[in-house]
Amino acid sequence: MKTVIAVDAMGGDHGPSVTVPASLDFLASHGEARLLLVGLAGPLAAELAGNGAAGHPRIEVVPATEVVGMDEDIRTAIRTKRHSSMRVAINLVKEGRAQACVSAGNTGALMGTAKFVLKTLPGIDRPAICGVLPTRKGVVYALDLGANADCTPDHLLQFAVMGATLVEAVEERSRPTVGLLNIGSEEIKGNEVVKKAGELLKASTLNFHGNVEGNDIYNGTTDVVVCDGFVGNVALKTSEGLAKMMGDFLKEEYTRSPFTRLAALVSLPVIKAFRRRLDHRRYNGATLLGLRGIVVKSHGSADRLAFATALERADSEVRHGLNERIAAEIGRLHGLGVLAGSGRAAVVEAAA
Amino acid sequence: MKTVIAVDAMGGDHGPSVTVPASLDFLASHGEARLLLVGLAGPLAAELAGNGAAGHPRIEVVPATEVVGMDEDIRTAIRTKRHSSMRVAINLVKEGRAQACVSAGNTGALMGTAKFVLKTLPGIDRPAICGVLPTRKGVVYALDLGANADCTPDHLLQFAVMGATLVEAVEERSRPTVGLLNIGSEEIKGNEVVKKAGELLKASTLNFHGNVEGNDIYNGTTDVVVCDGFVGNVALKTSEGLAKMMGDFLKEEYTRSPFTRLAALVSLPVIKAFRRRLDHRRYNGATLLGLRGIVVKSHGSADRLAFATALERADSEVRHGLNERIAAEIGRLHGLGVLAGSGRAAVVEAAA
Secondary structure (H helix, E strand, O other), X not given: OOOEEEEEOOOOOOOHHHHHHHHXXXXXXXXXXXXXXXXXXXXXXXXXXXXXXXXXXXXXXXXXXXXXXXXXXXXXXXXXXXXEHHHHHHHHHHOOOOOEEEEOXXXXXXXXXXXXXXXXXXXXXXXXXXXXXXXXXXXEEEEXXXXXXXXXXXXXXXXXXXXXXXXXXXXXXXOOEEEEEOOOOOOOOOOHHHHHHHHHHHHOOOXXXXXEOHHHHHHOOOOEEEOOHHHXXXXXXXXXXXXXXXXXXXXXXXXXXXXXXXXXXXXXXXXXXXXXXXXXXXXXXXEEEOEOOEEEEOOOOOOHHHHHHHHHHHHHHHHOOHHHHHHHHHHHHHHHOOOOOHHHXXXXXXXX | OOOEEEEEOOOOOOOHHHHHHHHHHHHHHOOOOEEEXXXXXXXXXXXXXXXXXXXXXXXXXXXXXXXXXXOOOHHHHHHHOOOEHHHHHHHHHHOOOOOEEEEOOOHHHHHHHHHHHHOEOOOOOOOEEEEEEEOOOOEXXXXXXXXXXXXOHHXXXXXXXXXXXXXXXXXXXXXXXXXXXXXXXXXXXXXXXXXXXXXXXXXXXXXXXXXXXXXXXXXXXXXXXXXXXXXXXXXXXXXXXXXXXXXXXXXHHHOOOHHHHHHHHXXXXXXXXXXXXXXXXXXXXXXEEOEOOEEEEOOOOOOHHHHHHHXXXXXXXXXXXXXXXXXXXXXXXXXXXXXXXXXXXXXXXXXX
């Protein structure tokens, strides 16, 4: 299958200077794929020419006249920036010209615009942001990482279904385990929403492991970790802050004196191997799950390698038929009566 | 002032084999302090004799006939273990024989028993667990780390007052900054409870910095970070899991081959300095704030150095008159009408 991905080439802290070279890297290793680069025509043409890729046979430049700022609020982005690169890229998915869209633009605007343009899948009340994190055993898929600060137990159940389907599809792992992020492994612990979500998950057809705690994320206890967007966002950003501090402390200690600099030189292969195992660029690209179209959010500060990783994620999700699988699974679970809430009506309606 | 601290000598994963040597270390560096070691008489006497400290002039052994298990639930601990080392140690604070109590026993049982025996300070609805974490700039005090999974905005405000007072007292820092843990720095973000708490904090007399995000914890953006116990516990345990994974990855890379082992040898001073900066043992001891008595919870897995740190924390809080300061501050704020909620009635009652 030939994947076509719409790239918001203006998004992120670096815009085309990162998105264009990353797109070329991606195309070089994905011979079948095509990209629609969306953005201001001038800068895009210059960047393509600068990389010797003017007239690349698998790149089409789709012009957009505006750019959504990294601090722009959701409403402004949706109402006043109808010709933004982000909006146009999402429109391309809506129109069926692209099967997925990747943007390093601001998360709130991207989620808001994607919801507004694409709408949610039948049976899904709220889309969620699903990220990939390195663990002792491989990777863990965690959601929601910030789209929904207040969640109901039904929302958490839907997140679990979407996360598990994502792992089944992309990692090709059957019946992935799902953990519910909580503050104790005993069932009585946790807040009211999480307690009720635990009951729903236990009654579901998912491979529910039970409660997991914060340390289980990096222990790789389960394939999927489910939580509300407030908790998930705090856990993610706390992790980013700690990892960066530890990395900087290590660097400080290694550059303290001529002797420690020598030790650093001798340790270079070790430090490189260590860095590689935790390199966030290799895990870049969070999926906005639950929309009628695949949308992948790259970190705003992504560099060339990181942005190419986000493109690969979108490509993989398209090739594995992610959204068809989620829609089928949600429909199946509604049929079984496992899912309830407002989503049920939508499924029934869509099926009618 | 001569500090007297009651030590639950049986608590934690290691019991007297850690608590007794740690107590002796603490006494050696705190010439004025006295300790009441609470626990099973036989094991305590043996451990003291084994350390050449039988008949230590500043140690009194207070016998207790039971031990609260690390997995014991709160109700069982309170109802059926009236003669546990944990309960007796807290009773000593209640009776005024000790000014503080330190335990490495299970958190739920410790908080439950302390609340039951000591009661909360006037004007405080819920005690909270306040921990100390290393940052780029020094340390941050974070609360609640797990006592209250569901919080109201008033609870968060009370936590903020207690945390700020703790920093003022122990760190001797005037008007410490307080951050509200949220998922975005804009005021519109966050869940409903946090939004309302932000308004209360802004209207308070505290030095409120505004919203902070997960990465701000380790950036040391504020002196105090306030959140509900669910979010705080997840952030803490996620951090523990990540730090441990990173440490283990570094170790794995350094022990991979004869060459990397040599690099490790050359890097030993660097690795030691790095480890020391993040050594959780140096930050051990979380304070249960808001009780009519000082109670410090040590990590269950604490070793000799870590447990001695928890004893030092309790000693410092006693010497700085922590609880008198919190009571005075809460009373003052109620007088100013800054605090509301059920606490107000208690203050009025206590003052009558």
